Amino acid sequence: MDPAQTAILLIGFQNDYFAADGVLRKVVEEGVVGGNILPNTLDLIRGLWNSPVHMVSTPIQFTEGYSELQDPVGILRAIRDVGAFRAGTRGGATIPELEALGERIVPVPGKRGLNAFSNTDLDHYLRARGVRDVVLAGVVTAVCIDSTGRSAFEQGYRVTVLSDCTAGRSELEQRFYLDQVFPLYAGVMDHHQLLAALRAPQ
Secondary structure, eight states: OOGGGEEEEEEOOBHHHHSTTOTTHHHHHHHHHHSOHHHHHHHHHHHTTTSSOEEEEOOBOBOTTOTTOSSOOHHHHHHHHHTOSBTTSTTTSBOHHHHTTGGGSEEOOOBOSSOTTTTSSHHHHHHHTTOOEEEEEEEOIIIIIHHHHHHHHHTTOEEEEEEEEEEOSSHHHHHHIIIIIGGGTSEEEOHHHHHHHHHSOO
């Protein structure tokens, strides 16, 4: 894995999921609290700080009236119903731990659904920088992580999912996706293994 051709995609690191009072915190609380997703992700970022690895966040945000959503179902309906991820609100903002890292993490806005490639310039951004390997971190494992990973695979990227930097709605869901779903199209490793792979001689 060539660091210069690798991008870490940081998905869903927003206050509505991660803050103690986030309106969707309960959806991922088991994985966020018990799985140490945030400390592991920050350790990964620190370990790659001086490397050529690209780090990209793909926040999901909506206008006040959710005009972007037409007859939403499932999780998108739940997001609208609880008023989550509104632009300009604390809940819709990136968590302070990532905001503090400044320009090292590049935001690619426009995400309105489950797949970070849809309705955004993410594919253009990655191809313009010669990225071949896409590494996924964030939430929710069975939703945005899986949807983005499948899209990346179908567009020709090599995909890796970080087992200890992602969180599902339950440990059972997390294990099922790591063991049974992701291996169908992606590699699965923890962040220590990724750091070792990126530091290995090319």
